[in-house]
Amino acid sequence: MPELEGFDVDMYQFFNDHQFQARLLDGESTIGNSDVRVILNASLLDMTKVSSNVSELTVGVMQGDNGVTPTMLGEFNIDSEVVVLACGAVANARQLLLSDFGDTNDNVGAYFMCHPIATKTPGFDAVNVAPRLEQGVLGYRNVGQFSNIYALKGVYTPNEATTLELETGRCWLDNGGSGDFYHEMLPWKESRISLADTKDEVFKQAQTQIDWQLSPNSEANYNSLTGLYRESVLKVNSTATVTIQPWADVQKNMVVNGHHLGTTRMGWSAEDGVVDSNLKVFGTDNLYVAGSSIWASAGISNPTFSIITFSIRLADHIGETLGKE
Ligand SMILES: Cc1cc2nc3c(=O)[nH]c(=O)nc-3n(C[C@H](O)[C@H](O)[C@H](O)COP(=O)(O)OP(=O)(O)OC[C@H]3O[C@@H](n4cnc5c(N)ncnc54)[C@H](O)[C@@H]3O)c2cc1C
Structure with missing residues (x-):
């Protein structure tokens, strides 16, 4: 992966048959042979x-x-x-x-965050919602599936200096994989968990209400980051094509990707x-x-x-x- 000014460059591997699993290690104590009562x-x-x-x-x-x-x-x-x-x-x-x-x-329940993903815009076959670099522009090649490696991806994440300078959250600009745009939420107090007026059937306690909201700064955050991404790519290759979807499209196609924080x-x-x-x-x-x-x-x-x-x-x-x- 070529370097881009203002971004960290990482390679990610996802393994098919090496999932993270709980293991019993020889000689280590486990809950079963400890004093813990479950x-x-x-x-x-x-x-x-x-x-x-x-x-x-x-x-x-x-x-x-x-x-x-x-x-x-x-x-x-x-x-x-x-x-x-x-x-x-x-x-x-x-x-x-x-x-x-x-x-x-x-503050309890406030600043509720999930990872939003902007998925493909319906009707766009080739172009994804993500700020997308045309493949090959920087000499990057999508490796795809081989042996037990499910996917090998290159991603750009704004580095610390960029994050501080633009007062921005960090986004994961996937360059060549599915193209989905992995987006980190800015903390926002009004996004929150609270108690609902309804009761659960068994214990008759207040149920949970989730009000998941993006920070009002999200659009500016997206525009400043994707703008910097485009600039940085053009510095490396002035004839490159970087397709950046408007924020309205990104927002329209956003889905929740677990990871409650x-x-x-x-x-x-x-x-x-x-x-x-x-x-x-x-x-x-x-x-x-x-x-x-x-x-x-x-x-x-x-x-x-x-x-x-x-x-x-x-x-x-x-x-x-x-x-x-
Ligand atoms: C679809 C999905 C995919 C994910 N993929 C990944 C991934 O690839 N990598 C990764 O790092 N993370 C992933 N995560 C996130 C990960 O699952 C969580 O971050 C992690 O499980 C949180 O651990 P925890 O112990 O804090 O809470 P939990 O795992 O949620 O455990 C909390 C436990 O408390 C119990 N509980 C709740 N209320 C009560 C109560 N009143 N009394 C008694 N018990 C109660 C629940 O039943 C549960 O067993 C994923 C999450 C989702 C939803």
């Missing part, structure tokens, strides 16, 4: 607050066979010195809202976040959050590996706090 069919309902800390958890159990609407079987309580909420980026916020934790500045973002204080740098909920001493809800802004890479590294760091921190390994 309770299945147990839904957290409420966290009781005493002096702004969690004193106990209320957990519900449901019953119901296939095809039959489940009903609540019962509930029980759990006492714990420390609680880590790890219910995913949507439910982490919901649980905090249900139990009234961490929401002094209206935000909603309990890390901040300096309760004014700008929900958890501190140790993932502890501001205003509490014993409630932590794990998972991609702690992201303050979105990175273009898939989140799970970083979720795992943050979780290991959190485990170490709690061990130190409690004076245990």
Whole structure:
């Protein structure tokens, strides 16, 4: 891949038969042979607050066979010195809202982000929505499928200096693959998870409402980045053709690509976040959050590996706090 001024250039490989899988490693402890007790069919309902800390958890159990609407079987309580909420980026916020934790500045549930993808415009056979470089212009060749490599792709991502200079989010300009335009959302407080007026059938608790919104700066962000991309390509090859779809088309064809982020973002204080740098909920001493809800802004890479590294760091921190390994 040729260098482009203002962008990082990466090659990505996707493997067919080497998916990331949980593995049992010889000599390593597993949940099965550890002191950890796993309770299945147990839904957290409420966290009781005493002096702004969690004193106990209320957990519900449901019953119901296939095809039959489940009903609540019962509930029980759990006492714990420390609680880590790890219910995913949507439910982490919901649980905090249900139990009234961490929401002094209206930050719980806010800054909800997903990865939007702009897909092909219907009717365009050859041209994709993505800012597209005609293949071969920079000597780039799409390698396609061979041996066990499913796809080898070249991508341009704005580098750090560009990101700071244009005050922009980062986009993934795929150059030669499917052409879909992988777009990182700018954090936007009004994009949020909140409690709905409706109740769930089993536990009769408020359901989740998702209001997924792009930042009003998205169009300017898209235009500045794609403009820079075009300029940079032309510097390398002045006769190159770079097709850039108008923002209106991109927006029209945008779909959600999973990867929930935000909603309990890390901040300096309760004014700008929900958890501190140790993932502890501001205003509490014993409630932590794990998972991609702690992201303050979105990175273009898939989140799970970083979720795992943050979780290991959190485990170490709690061990130190409690004076245990
Ligand atoms: C279609 C799709 C494709 C994806 N592909 C990739 C990928 O290729 N690479 C990648 O890195 N990431 C990928 N992701 C993202 C990845 O799945 C998530 O980032 C990751 O699973 C989040 O981990 P988590 O443990 O924080 O939450 P989750 O995996 O969502 O786990 C949360 C758990 O909490 C449970 N829970 C929720 N509420 C309660 C409650 N009240 N009581 C008890 N339990 C509760 C849920 O049942 C769930 O088991 C993808 C996501 C989607 C949707």
